[in-house]
Amino acid sequence: MAEMTGAVPSREQMRRAARDRHGDDLQDRLERTTAAICGLGGLGSNAAVCLARAGIGRLILIDFDRVDVTNLHRQQYKAAQVGMYKTQALSENLAEIAPYVETETRTERIGSGNFRDLLDGADIIIEAFDDPQAKAMLVNGVLENLPDRYLIAASGMAGTGSSNTIRTRKITERFYLCGDGISDVADDIGLVSSRVMICAAHQAHMAIRLIAGETEAW
Amino acid sequence: MVTINGEASSCAGLALSDYLEQEGFDATRIAVERNGEIVPKPQYNRTILCDGDAVEIVCFVGGG
Numbered sequence: 001m002a003e004m005t006g007a008v009p010s011r012e013q014m015r016r017a018a019r020d021r022h023g024d025d026l027q028d029r030l031e032r033t034t035a036a037i038c039g040l041g042g043l044g045s046n047a048a049v050c051l052a053r054a055g056i057g058r059l060i061l062i063d064f065d066r067v068d069v070t071n072l073h074r075q076q077y078k079a080a081q082v083g084m085y086k087t088q089a090l091s092e093n094l095a096e097i098a099p100y101v102e103t104e105t106r107t108e109r110i111g112s113g114n115f116r117d118l119l120d121g122a123d124i125i126i127e128a129f130d131d132p133q134a135k136a137m138l139v140n141g142v143l144e145n146l147p148d149r150y151l152i153a154a155s156g157m158a159g160t161g162s163s164n165t166i167r168t169r170k171i172t173e174r175f176y177l178c179g180d181g182i183s184d185v186a187d188d189i190g191l192v193s194s195r196v197m198i199c200a201a202h203q204a205h206m207a208i209r210l211i212a213g214e215t216e217a218w
Numbered sequence: 219m220v221t222i223n224g225e226a227s228s229c230a231g232l233a234l235s236d237y238l239e240q241e242g243f244d245a246t247r248i249a250v251e252r253n254g255e256i257v258p259k260p261q262y263n264r265t266i267l268c269d270g271d272a273v274e275i276v277c278f279v280g281g282g
Contacts, residue, residue: 041282042282130280131280132280133247135278136249136278139249139276140249140258140259143249144258153278154282155276155278155279156279157281158279158281171251172254181277181279183279183281184281185280185281186279191282196281
């Protein structure tokens with residue numbers, strides 16, 4: 001029977017639909033998981049949408065910046081959201097996409113002094129910055145100080161190079177790295193929505209594999 | 219021999235910080251794993267690379 005358009009499905013309807021696709025075991029695990037998304041740009045906003053659609057229990061959304069017109073070609077924001085904090089804009093968009101996923105927003109710049117507090121309660125940490133020094137700071141900080149968390153970082157997804165060179169590698173027991181490792185925005189090749197989304201999807205998918213108990217990158 | 223990013227290197231005996239400098243790595247954009255464990259940045263200059271070590275130097279490039 002055709003559903004009435006515009007009516008938001010109930011929590012129970014959405015949960016049942018997700019269980020039909022994922023199975024009870026994976027869906028139970030997803031609902032018990034908190035992921036922190038560090039940076040809500042091309043990587044973070046797309047990874048957050050993947051995880052919210054999958055029915056993850058809780059997302060911690062961290063970014064200090066506002067939506068800019070130059071973000072719209074690859075990030076999950078709407079033109080009318082230019083000027084809003086990314087945390088606020090993304091949590092509104094996620095509430096429309098997946099209204100029963102709990103989101104927490106932290107509108108702060110992540111640095112070496114506050115990352116432990118900002119990441120409190122996260123089982124899985126997604127590094128989704130654009131600046132290479134910020135990436136290195138967070139990765140070293142988490143690996144040195146929060147060794148019980150899973151960390152999924154990204155490096156190398158700029159330009160129009162082949163999508164097949166984006167891959168996921170397992171570096172240590174709890175640290176995974178996605179990307180081609182070399183395509184740098186500093187080389188003036190820009191960021192293309194499809195390739196950034198592929199890399200974000202690698203990160204989100206590794207998170208879902210970990211939640212499912214699959215710890216290998218291959 | 220030390221294996222660095224999958225390739226054999228004859229850098230045994232060197233401090234990690236010296237190896238990184240010699241090879242032109244920017245220490246602010248990397249994470250280094252040795253034999254499965256992260257090497258904290260303050261320990262780069264007292265970490266001596268040894269025969270049989272497996273080292274992975276993860277370099278971060280811009281974009282996200």
